[in-house]
Amino acid sequence: MTATGADRDAPGALWWWGRRRSAVLDVGLALVSAAECAVEGVGFAGKAGVPEGLGALFGFLVGSVLLVRRRWPITVVLVSIAVAPAEMGFLMGIVGLYTLAASEVPRRYTAVLAGMATVAVFVVTAVEMRRDIAAQADDFDPSTWYVPVMALFMTLGLNAPPVLFGLYIGARRRLMESLRERADSLEQELSLLADRAEQRAQWARQEERRRIAREMHDVVAHRVSLMVVHAAALQAVALKDPQKAVRNAALVGDMGRQALTELREMLGVLREESVPAVSGGVPLAAVGRAAAAAAQAAASEEGPGLCALEGLCEQSRLAGAVVELVVLGESGAYPREVERTAYRVVQEALTNVHKHAPGAEVVVRLAHRGAEVAMQVENGPSDAGAADAGLPSGGNGLVGMKERVVRLGGVFVSGPTDAGGFKVSAVIPVSVPVAGDGV
Template identity: 65%
Template structure:
């Protein structure tokens, strides 16, 4: 994209101090006309001063050609015009010089001082010349002498004021255009910067939502499949010794598989639709919206659906019952009066307990586990602690793999809501997972 400033810079192709070739050609033409005028007026000047005609013409030509430098040194041009005013030369030089001076970036006090000097010089020379012409007519007193001051003042103002006022107007307009061009360049740069930031924010929003969905998928799949593997291992161990128990474990594996498939379908439905499982209907084309708005809207919509369809603390008994059915000795205790929390808080508390139980299945199969939930005034606390696993060989080895993402996901969930998460081994050889969540999430009504 080419900016306004780039267009202006590309147009500066003139030689030397000229910005454009057209300006250079104009100044050369004006200087030639001024040199011709001053050269012609130099004949009369040489005659009055008693100098050779060639000297007067040469002096006028040099003075007239000074107009060539009106853009670079306007003060020098005006001073030359003032200097040759007594010789009655340089009418075009004076007008163009004053215009160039007024249109330049020089301080206004310099422009006013030089314009005043030019006006005074023109006034004096005009008055002297008019009085001399009247005196040469031979009238006593000279006819019309009372009008000489008025004529001189009018001539001085007529020669000085119009070019100065026009130059001031053109200079002000030029500065205004430069200011508008700079503002347009600044605005375009700001818009580009905003577009880049919007793109970065949209990418960040998409990344956050991908992380959130990956965390949900991990929690759902890891817990259900871990229970399925535990039941399958138990099924393998008792298949020949206790067929009735084997049938019961097989039924539990089937139930776990169906529940895992149901939760996966719900999760994938969030990705395919934006309204709780209903497919989006085609709509009429609308005006395009910024990419950042799309990213934020998609992330917010997906988050709302996940939160609304996600688990809650009321399902904690069922979660613990599933682990008990898999052979884990789990003790659940609840302190305080249960009450309603924001969907994010309940879902996070549930997922922390779920992932902690999953880790016990993976790393400490058969260990006694304690799940504690405390409802407090301004927060909700949960803790899952297991004893050391029994001796090797006492239970079937499920050989569950671990990706190392469970604890990281739990910490991200808790800290994202402004809570505190702590995990680590206990002195007795077990493992403890503790989390505290605020009852009211900031920014959630």
């Protein structure tokens, strides 16, 4: 078989041979062809009236052309056609036609050269048969069709098999190369899919960590902030007003129990929907799907909604803050995640008021607009006489609120007001995008 372009470009290839056995095969065929042509050249020299040594040398050089059949198959076929009248180079013609048909030469060139070789062999065969018949006894008188028909059969029997076999080998080689390229392409696609699955798994893990951080911040920061405020009030009125101290102590206990309840619910979800680690042969795609499903399921877990806003504001009132709740429009059936996000935004905004603006008046506005829910928490300037509760701040409250709202396709804005206070505004669409979109 002829060497492909990939074989010729292979590292360590010898000239145009990609493998050592290909070179050995071509050298052997060239030596056999050179010996055949040298013997036939001696006979041709006798007919042409030239020295036999010159004829043998000419035949040897002509037969050696077969050495370059893989590199220049057209040259080999043309040489075999040129020396056909001299009745030499039959092996070179057969091997040359096979190599030409199996190579990457355009089919039209192969058809033209195969036709030329067929005509040349047919003419030479017909002439030799007539000469042989003429040299026989006078009683043998073949019909006019005998010589051309027999010459045609001999020509087709000599040229058709190598051409057909070469076409078959070439088609088979091209098929194998296309299958190999397709396998390489599939391997690259699988590698890309594995990388994408790993990215999805990484994204799901990061999203789950951010969700846990937001939930922990909301649960712990708000409840504990109110507990600290009530504890400070309890300390202040413990001796002056025992009854009020008892009420504050009861509020602190209720808030602590609520915080523990929410923490237990969240930890229960994490235990049930834990994300498998990328180890031990777990498929990355399965990890990504499990992580995304865990995040989506955890996001839709039961939690406080819009109906709990009045109780949330009442807790802040009991802590000494002046909180007004204004509701506009009629409430609809919202997705659980929308209600919980709206609740958490208001909760975090009130927590920031307790931390950074104790004693300030707060207005909580909630507007139902059909396709979206809008909320705004605005506080006035802090009362200069109010004592600072000394609550720590990590600076993640506003970031967490914005992440929650943007994740649902909403808009979040926060900043100081002209009156010296602070305002937090958010608009959340009622239709919740599917988790994992845009990854």
